[in-house]
Amino acid sequence: MAVERRTVDLSAYPNLVVILLGMQVRAITGIKTLLGFGPKIAKSAADTPDGLLRHEVFLWSLFPLHAGIRQYWRDFDSLERWARSEPHRAWWKGFLGNSRGTGFWHETYFLQGGIEAVYDDISPATGLLAFAPIVVAKGSMFSARQRARLAGAAAAPPPLSESDLYKG
Numbered sequence: 001m002a003v004e005r006r007t008v009d010l011s012a013y014p015n016l017v018v019i020l021l022g023m024q025v026r027a028i029t030g031i032k033t034l035l036g037f038g039p040k041i042a043k044s045a046a047d048t049p050d051g052l053l054r055h056e057v058f059l060w061s062l063f064p065l066h067a068g069i070r071q072y073w074r075d076f077d078s079l080e081r082w083a084r085s086e087p088h089r090a091w092w093k094g095f096l097g098n099s100r101g102t103g104f105w106h107e108t109y110f111l112q113g114g115i116e117a118v119y120d121d122i123s124p125a126t127g128l129l130a131f132a133p134i135v136v137a138k139g140s141m142f143s144a145r146q147r148a149r150l151a152g153a154a155a156a157p158p159p160l161s162e163s164d165l166y167k168g
Helices: 026-046 076-083 090-095
Strands: 018-026 052-062 064-073 102-110 115-120
Touching: 018 026, 018 076, 026 064, 026 090, 064 076, 064 102, 076 090, 076 102, 076 115
Parallel strands: none
Antiparallel strands: 018 064, 018 102, 052 064, 102 115
16 A cells, blocks of 8 residues: 655744753653643643644653643744743743753754753753764853844743842
């Protein structure tokens, strides 16, 4: 029997953004953190934030335990607006203060070209971190908008400023 091959017409989504997110358990306490976020993230996606086209959950690996999400967004502004609003803003601020036994990363891919990524407390290296030169997420590499070299102002201030995050 012949394979049914299909493709998609993305012409209605010229500014499509695909983001892969992962949470890696790095300590026993991280299991509780990961399991605690699952229902919160599911509810947030079920609330269908403006611009979210699709939300999918998957498992990267069992050892180390590493869960992932793939999301399709209409455009970067919608993704950024959601990421800087509640409840995501509070989650991110809390994580940046204490990763609670986990590591987190995301890689964002733009239909119009370009990729941006960040990796927080990730080991062993995964994705782009495994082969590309590593730089500290400061200055022009601090925010997703800056890393992607996107013009325009951010939808809202970040959960933590660069100076607050890198105090001391």
